[in-house]
Amino acid sequence: MNGPMQRRTTIKDVAEAAGVGVATVSRVLSGGSASAQTRERVLAAAARLDYHPSALGRNLRRQRTGGIGLLIPDITDAFYARLTDGVLSCARSYGEPVTVGVTGDDPEREAELIGALIEQSMDRVIAVPSRDEETAGEIWAPALRARLNVVFVDRRGRPDVPSVVADDAAGVLTAMEYLIGLGHKKIAFLTRHGQSQRVTAFTEALASLGVPADRGLVVHARASRDSAYAAAAGLLQNRPDVTALLAGGNVLGEAAVLAARELDVRIPKDVSLIMFDDVPWAELCSPPLTVVARPAQDLGYRAAELALRQGRRPRTVALPTELVVRASCGPRLR
Amino acid sequence: MNGPMQRRTTIKDVAEAAGVGVATVSRVLSGGSASAQTRERVLAAAARLDYHPSALGRNLRRQRTGGIGLLIPDITDAFYARLTDGVLSCARSYGEPVTVGVTGDDPEREAELIGALIEQSMDRVIAVPSRDEETAGEIWAPALRARLNVVFVDRRGRPDVPSVVADDAAGVLTAMEYLIGLGHKKIAFLTRHGQSQRVTAFTEALASLGVPADRGLVVHARASRDSAYAAAAGLLQNRPDVTALLAGGNVLGEAAVLAARELDVRIPKDVSLIMFDDVPWAELCSPPLTVVARPAQDLGYRAAELALRQGRRPRTVALPTELVVRASCGPRLR
DNA sequence: AACTATGATGGAATCGTTTCCATGAACGGT
DNA sequence: ACCGTTCATGGAAACGATTCCATCATAGTT
Missing domain, CATH: 3.40.50.2300 (Response regulator)
Structure with missing residues (x-):
C-alpha cells in the first residue's frame, strides 16, 4: 500500500526490546519457565511492538502444519455442506483451520489432494474416501506412510483407519x-x-x-x-x-x-x-x-474430534439414523 | 504404524545421491540453470528416493504460505456452498489449496479468522465481509497492513479492496x-x-x-x-x-x-x-x-482468479443477475 | 563455609528449502 | 597463447520459532 514494505516484527525484536534471549521470549509466550518480572517485561514488549508469532518458523521446527485437511466429494451437496459445517464447528473450538478439497469422487483427484496435504505436512485429515476398502487402501497408503492422522467419514475406506459413519x-x-x-x-x-x-x-x-x-x-x-x-x-x-x-x-x-x-x-x-x-x-x-x-453435522463434528485426538482412538464410530415420516409415502394402490 | 518413524527424504539426501550441491537440486526441481546431464542425474535420484519436497522449508524461506483463505457466513446456505465450489474449482486449476472459515456474519469471529490467516502468512484471502464499508474497513485493516491480497465477494467491504459482486x-x-x-x-x-x-x-x-x-x-x-x-x-x-x-x-x-x-x-x-x-x-x-x-459459482471462480492474480487488478467486477420465471407469481387478485 | 539441588536464563543448533554470489570451466575471438 | 564472456555449480546465509543443554544464581542443609 503506502511506502516500502516494513519488515515484520519477529521474536528477536521482542527479545531485544525486553532485554532477554529469544528462548526466554519463546518460553514466556508458550508457557515455559520464566520469572514473573521477566514475563511481565516480555509481554509488555510484545504488546508494544504489536508482535504476532509467525506459524512458518514453528511449522518448520515442529515438522508439521496445524489444522485439518478435509476431502469431500461435492460441497454443493447439502449433506456434505452440513458435514463440512460440523468439521468447521469442532475445528473452531480447538482454534484449528480447515483446508477443504473436493474430490468429485475421482480417485486421481483424491490422490492429488492427498499429495498436496503431505507436501504441507498437514497431519490431520478427514476424508469421504472415493473408493471402497481395497482401492482406498492403495490411494491412502502414502498418507499413512507419512503418518497422517486420517479419519474416514460417511464411508469406510480401510479397516485400519478409524471412521465415523451413520448406521x-x-x-x-x-x-x-x-x-x-x-x-x-x-x-x-x-x-x-x-x-x-x-x-x-x-x-x-x-x-x-x-x-x-x-x-x-x-x-x-x-x-x-x-x-x-x-x-x-x-x-x-x-x-x-x-x-x-x-x-x-x-x-x-x-x-x-x-x-x-x-x-x-x-x-x-x-x-x-x-x-x-x-x-x-x-x-x-x-x-x-x-x-x-x-446426522451430517454430528458426523463431521465427531470426525474432527477423532482427527484432533492424540493417543488411542476407537476404530469405528457409528451414529444412528432416523426415519422422519412426512407425507411422501402412502399405501399401495395397485 | 510399523517400526520407528523413518526420517523423511530431504533435498540433502537427493543432493548426496546425485553427487551435486543442494542448490543444484533446487534449481533442477524448480526450473533453474542446470546441464542436461546434471538434470538427468538429479531427477533419477529424486525418483529413486521417492523425494517429495516439503512446503514447510519453502514457506519459511519465502515468507508466505500458498493457497487461498476463504471466509464465508454459512457453508450450509446453498448459495455460499456453490460460491465455495467456484473458488475451489479455480484454485484447483492453479494447484492451490483453500482454507475455509465460517464467520457466521459475526465481526469478532471474522477478526479471529483474519488473525489466523495472518499467522499462517496466507496472503491470498477471499471473504464475504460481515460488515459494511466502515466497520469492514476496521476489521480488515490488519490484513491490509500485512499485505494480504484480499478480494471481497458477494458484498462490498471497503472501497480500496477489489470485489466481485452480483448486480x-x-x-x-x-x-x-x-x-x-x-x-x-x-x-x-x-x-x-x-x-x-x-x-x-x-x-x-x-x-x-x-x-x-x-x-x-x-x-x-x-x-x-x-x-x-x-x-x-x-x-x-x-x-x-x-x-x-x-x-x-x-x-x-x-x-x-x-x-x-x-x-x-x-x-x-x-x-x-x-x-x-x-x-x-x-x-x-x-x-x-x-x-x-x-451466479454463485462464477462469483467464487472470478474472486479466486482475482485473488491469485499478480499486478494491477480491477476495482470491482459485477456479474449479471437473471430473473428465472417459474410458477410462483400470478396477477394480483385483490 | 561448603555442598547440593533447583529454577531461570541464553547461546546456538535445528528444521528444509531458496537464493545469493563467488568460482571455475569452456568457448570464441584476437 | 591469452583474454573476455558466459554458463554451470556449490557453499553458505537466510527465513522464524522451538528446544536442548550448559551456566549461573539462589536457597536450604549440613
Whole structure:
C-alpha cells in the first residue's frame, strides 16, 4: 500500500526490546519457565511492538502444519455442506483451520489432494474416501506412510483407519419395513457411486422381510445431477409396476421428484418416495418428503474430534439414523 | 504404524545421491540453470528416493504460505456452498489449496479468522465481509497492513479492496418490474443482515416505478433459520394486504414457503413470491419458485482468479443477475 | 563455609528449502 | 597463447520459532 514494505516484527525484536534471549521470549509466550518480572517485561514488549508469532518458523521446527485437511466429494451437496459445517464447528473450538478439497469422487483427484496435504505436512485429515476398502487402501497408503492422522467419514475406506459413519443398514431396513408395511412389494432403489453399503442393506432387507428381489430395481446413476435425473426418469418410465422408490442420497431424491413431476407421476398416489438425508428443502416439497435422516453435522463434528485426538482412538464410530415420516409415502394402490 | 518413524527424504539426501550441491537440486526441481546431464542425474535420484519436497522449508524461506483463505457466513446456505465450489474449482486449476472459515456474519469471529490467516502468512484471502464499508474497513485493516491480497465477494467491504459482486440492484429492479407488471402494489421485502444494497434497491425501485413505499413492508430477520421463519410468518399474519413477497436470500425464501404453507396462504393465488438465488430445490417446490438468479459459482471462480492474480487488478467486477420465471407469481387478485 | 539441588536464563543448533554470489570451466575471438 | 564472456555449480546465509543443554544464581542443609 503506502511506502516500502516494513519488515515484520519477529521474536528477536521482542527479545531485544525486553532485554532477554529469544528462548526466554519463546518460553514466556508458550508457557515455559520464566520469572514473573521477566514475563511481565516480555509481554509488555510484545504488546508494544504489536508482535504476532509467525506459524512458518514453528511449522518448520515442529515438522508439521496445524489444522485439518478435509476431502469431500461435492460441497454443493447439502449433506456434505452440513458435514463440512460440523468439521468447521469442532475445528473452531480447538482454534484449528480447515483446508477443504473436493474430490468429485475421482480417485486421481483424491490422490492429488492427498499429495498436496503431505507436501504441507498437514497431519490431520478427514476424508469421504472415493473408493471402497481395497482401492482406498492403495490411494491412502502414502498418507499413512507419512503418518497422517486420517479419519474416514460417511464411508469406510480401510479397516485400519478409524471412521465415523451413520448406521446406513439400519436406516435402509427401517425404510423398507415402513414401505413393506404399507403394502409395497415393487420397491426400487436409486443409487450412485459410494453407496455400496446401502445397496447391500437394501438387498438384505428385502430378503429378511420376505420380498422377492428384482435386480432391475436397483438403478445406478453416475455422479452428475443430469445423470441422476436420467436414471430416475428412466426408472419411472420403464418400470410402471414400481410403487415405491428409495433414493440413496439427496441429489437422487431431488432427481426423483423432478422426474416424477415431469412424467405426471403423483407422489405418493402413484409412487411412494423415501430419500436419504434430511435436507432443509425436504420439507418444502409438495408433499413434504419422508426421509432417512443422517446426522451430517454430528458426523463431521465427531470426525474432527477423532482427527484432533492424540493417543488411542476407537476404530469405528457409528451414529444412528432416523426415519422422519412426512407425507411422501402412502399405501399401495395397485 | 510399523517400526520407528523413518526420517523423511530431504533435498540433502537427493543432493548426496546425485553427487551435486543442494542448490543444484533446487534449481533442477524448480526450473533453474542446470546441464542436461546434471538434470538427468538429479531427477533419477529424486525418483529413486521417492523425494517429495516439503512446503514447510519453502514457506519459511519465502515468507508466505500458498493457497487461498476463504471466509464465508454459512457453508450450509446453498448459495455460499456453490460460491465455495467456484473458488475451489479455480484454485484447483492453479494447484492451490483453500482454507475455509465460517464467520457466521459475526465481526469478532471474522477478526479471529483474519488473525489466523495472518499467522499462517496466507496472503491470498477471499471473504464475504460481515460488515459494511466502515466497520469492514476496521476489521480488515490488519490484513491490509500485512499485505494480504484480499478480494471481497458477494458484498462490498471497503472501497480500496477489489470485489466481485452480483448486480443486486438490477436484480431487485427486474423482480419489482415483474411484480408491479402483474398489478401488485403491496410488495413486502424479507431481508436479513448483509443485504443493505438489496434493501436500498427495493426502495429505489418502488420510487422509480411510482409505487408508494410502506416502511412496514421491509422486514428484517436475524441470522438463524428460525428467525427467518418467524419473520416470514409474522409478515404473512400481520399484513394480509400484502399480495407479493420478495425474499432477499434462499434461506428467507425457504422460510417464506414454509410459513405460507403453515398459514394456508396459497402461492401464487394469495401471495406471489420471488426469492433471491436459484438453488436446486427452487424447482422442486410446488409451485416451482420464480427467482433472481445470481451466479454463485462464477462469483467464487472470478474472486479466486482475482485473488491469485499478480499486478494491477480491477476495482470491482459485477456479474449479471437473471430473473428465472417459474410458477410462483400470478396477477394480483385483490 | 561448603555442598547440593533447583529454577531461570541464553547461546546456538535445528528444521528444509531458496537464493545469493563467488568460482571455475569452456568457448570464441584476437 | 591469452583474454573476455558466459554458463554451470556449490557453499553458505537466510527465513522464524522451538528446544536442548550448559551456566549461573539462589536457597536450604549440613
